[in-house]
Amino acid sequence: MVKESKVIIYGTGKFAEYVGYMIDKDSIYEVCAYCIEKGYHNGKEHINGKAVVGFEALEECFPPEKYQLFIAIGNNYVRKRLFESSKKKGYTLIRYVSSVALIWEELVCGENIFISDNSAIQPFVTIGDNTIIIGSKIGHHSKIGNHVLLSACFLSGSVTVGESSFLGINATVKQNTVIGNNNIIGMGSVITHNTKDWEVYTGSHATRKRMVSADRIESNYLL
Known part of the structure; x- marks a missing residue:
């Protein structure tokens, strides 16, 4: 499948690993990295062969003008907070x-x-x-x-x-x-x-x- 856009996955757990794999293998999006807030980093440096980076300064490395985002968190309330934070950073969040x-x-x-x-x-x-x-x-x-x-x-x-x-x-x-x-x-x-x-x-x-x-x-x- 031809990749038309680049996306960052928020999350480092098993659900994020699953979501990132599906998006990368079965969509127009190329998964370029995973990100997580500093306080929730579980020590993983790579997921599905992609680097894990910090969410707090994500827009400096992966500007929203060039990259989109997907929040792969199961907890509805945490996902809501991160959705709102991501919109404030200027990111478009993808649909899969x-x-x-x-x-x-x-x-x-x-x-x-x-x-x-x-x-x-x-x-x-x-x-x-x-x-x-x-x-x-x-x-x-x-x-x-x-x-x-x-x-x-x-x-x-x-x-x-x-x-x-x-x-x-x-x-x-x-x-x-x-x-x-x-x-x-x-x-x-x-x-x-x-x-x-x-x-x-x-x-x-x-x-x-x-x-x-x-x-x-x-x-x-x-x-």
């Missing part, structure tokens, strides 16, 4: 859609989007900024908010997922359902009714639920 994902031309999505292989998205879906979709099925006319992570879940038609929410493996959401902002929908949960902001659902029938603070969600549920 796997060549073997099933999508339609009516898909509308923002910046810093990752849609993996084995994902299937029906027509008339809207996806906000800074959202990661891994192996998930999304029904027609659904709306996915900003800073969301969907991991191998199933959304029926006309589902709305609020900002900064997470849906785990095999979570299923009934058609015309609204998932609130900052929700955690645990592995295997079945959601058949609207949820409120800041709720956590667990269990095969989502029988256990509780409301939690932003600090608890960030520290306990999205490590």
Whole structure:
């Protein structure tokens, strides 16, 4: 595949290694380096054969006029903070859609989007900024908010997922359902009714639920 643009990947963990590999092998983007904030550097000097550099002065080595960026962090709140910091630095954040994902031309999505292989998205879906979709099925006319992570879940038609929410493996959401902002929908949960902001659902029938603070969600549920 001909490379048309150069990109830097934020992150040094296994998820960043995976994302960088997919983008480099399966897109028009050439991955040139990885970056990380000084306080989070795990000691790695190279990932996938590319150098790891500091995020704080990234624009000095890789100016936003010549390089784009992708934030490969799973934690929604950390990813949101870095998305905002990157925009302030002047970077454009790329969209990656796997060549073997099933999508339609009516898909509308923002910046810093990752849609993996084995994902299937029906027509008339809207996806906000800074959202990661891994192996998930999304029904027609659904709306996915900003800073969301969907991991191998199933959304029926006309589902709305609020900002900064997470849906785990095999979570299923009934058609015309609204998932609130900052929700955690645990592995295997079945959601058949609207949820409120800041709720956590667990269990095969989502029988256990509780409301939690932003600090608890960030520290306990999205490590």
